[in-house]
Amino acid sequence: MLTLSSDFGSPYPAAVKGVLSQKTTARVVDIGHDFPRGDVGAAAFWLREILPYYPPATHLAAIDPGVGTDRRAIVVRAGEHALVGPDNGVLYPPARALAVSTDGDLESFEIDESATETDLLEIPRGPATTDGNRTNDRSVTFHARDVFAPAAATVHETPPDRLDSIAGLSHVDMESLVKETIPTASVETDPDRARGEVLVVDDFGNVITNVPGAFLADRESIEANGRRIPVEAAFASVPPGDRLATVGEHGYVELDVNDGRGDEAFSLERGDDVVLEP
Numbered sequence: 001m002l003t004l005s006s007d008f009g010s011p012y013p014a015a016v017k018g019v020l021s022q023k024t025t026a027r028v029v030d031i032g033h034d035f036p037r038g039d040v041g042a043a044a045f046w047l048r049e050i051l052p053y054y055p056p057a058t059h060l061a062a063i064d065p066g067v068g069t070d071r072r073a074i075v076v077r078a079g080e081h082a083l084v085g086p087d088n089g090v091l092y093p094p095a096r097a098l099a100v101s102t103d104g105d106l107e108s109f110e111i112d113e114s115a116t117e118t119d120l121l122e123i124p125r126g127p128a129t130t131d132g133n134r135t136n137d138r139s140v141t142f143h144a145r146d147v148f149a150p151a152a153a154t155v156h157e158t159p160p161d162r163l164d165s166i167a168g169l170s171h172v173d174m175e176s177l178v179k180e181t182i183p184t185a186s187v188e189t190d191p192d193r194a195r196g197e198v199l200v201v202d203d204f205g206n207v208i209t210n211v212p213g214a215f216l217a218d219r220e221s222i223e224a225n226g227r228r229i230p231v232e233a234a235f236a237s238v239p240p241g242d243r244l245a246t247v248g249e250h251g252y253v254e255l256d257v258n259d260g261r262g263d264e265a266f267s268l269e270r271g272d273d274v275v276l277e278p
Contacts, residue, residue, distance in 0.1 A: 001057040002156050005031040005047060006144060007038065008062070015142075016062070016149045023122075023153035026058070038065035040090045042200050042270060044180045047094035049250055052101040056080035058156040062144035063090050073111040073147050074177065075169060079104015080160050084111075084152040086143070089180025108177055109169040111151050113138075120154045120168035121147060185211040194276040198268050199252070205261025206254050209274050213247030223277045224255050224266065235259070245276075 002020065006013055013033050020028055031050060035043045043063040051059055056079075064071075064086040072087035076095040079102035083091045087110075099106045111120065121138075138146040151168075158166055185196030196211040216222065219231045222245055229243045238244045240259040243266070248254040253276065256262040263269060 001029055001055065002026040002152060003029045003031050003051070003054065003057055003059045004033075004062075005035065005043065005060070006033045006062040007035040007043070008033050008144070012142070012144070015145045016060070019145055019149040020153050023150055024156050026153070026156050029054075029057075031059075035063055036200075036270070038063070039270070040065070040088050040180055041182075044090050044093040045182055045199050047090070048097045048182065051081070051094045052097050054081075056102075056160075057082075058152050059083045059094070060144070060148050060152040061085040061090050061094075062148055064088065064143060067143050068140040071178075072172075073113055073143065073151070074172070075109040075111060075151065075155055075163065076174075076177070077105070077107040077109075077160050077163055078102070082152075082155050082160060082163065084148050084155060086148075087178050089178040092177060092179045093182055106174050107163070108172050108174045109163060110172045111147065112168045112170065113147055120166055121150050183210055185209070187212065187215060192278050194253075194274075196253075196274050196276070198270050198272045198274060200270055201263045201268075204256075205263045206248065206256045207262040207266055207268050207274075208248055208250060209253045209255065209276075211253040211274065211276055213251050213253055215276060216245060216247055216253060219278065225268075225273075225275055227266065229255070 017028055066088055074087045076083045076091050078095045078098035081098045083095050085091050185194055187194045194211045194215045196209045199208050199210050201207055216231045221230050229245050232244045232246055235258040238258050243257055246254050255266050257265045
């Protein structure tokens with residue numbers, strides 16, 4: 001299995017899949033292509049939460065606002081999983097989560113983007129040009145198709161413990177990678193209060209904070225940024241259109257609306273501060 005994640009929308013993922021299909025028979029599974037555009041932190045959070053549910057696979061993640069710059073292209077092995085993408089932090093949280101969930105080791109490699117003569121970055125033939133010739137020139141703006149896809153296909157066909165045998169991959173220290181981290185909330189006991197921030201807002205409008213769900217234990221209500229709301233275990237515990245606080249499937253406090261959008265009701269978006277009090 002080879003998973004594919006991006007912020008491309010449509011139709012760009014189809015070109016990436018075309019390259020993959022020329023180089024591997026792996027089953028390609030779309031994680032999603034509507035990640036917030038250029039938002040490395042949001043993508044890192046979602047991939048951390050989603051990828052550990054998959055069996056051993058190669059994961060290509062193309063959320064790459066620095067494409068075409070001197071940022072590195074990397075491969076990270078996490079146990080029997082491998083992740084391919086830009087060295088901008090997007091791979092770091094999911095790699096650590098995969099290593100923990102599989103009790104596996106972490107190992108990282110840099111992709112030699114000049115290695116055009118190796119199998120690693122062999123680019124299948126592209127479309128014909130106006131003079132009838134075909135071009136294999138690598139695009140500066142589409143590394144998902146021209147760097148990550150051929151590399152991911154080669155990595156997928158190689159046993160995880162043999163990645164160092166691939167020409168065009170060089171071992172690098174994990175400590176040298178860009179480390180996007182999921183911020184942690186501050187939970188105080190005197191006074192009783194939690195200070196956190198909005199990690200992401202999902203497509204339902206649910207506001208997912210970084211406050212641990214345990215903060216809601218044994219509370220009937222809280223104040224969220226000064227607004228009093230009930231603490232409930234389910235959306236339907238309040239009438240449609242009413243606000244509530246609950247513990248979401250990620251284990252964090254969510255500020256939501258039954259049959260409505262929490263981000264609009266609380267006037268919150270990703271990165272905003274949140275203060276929760278009794």
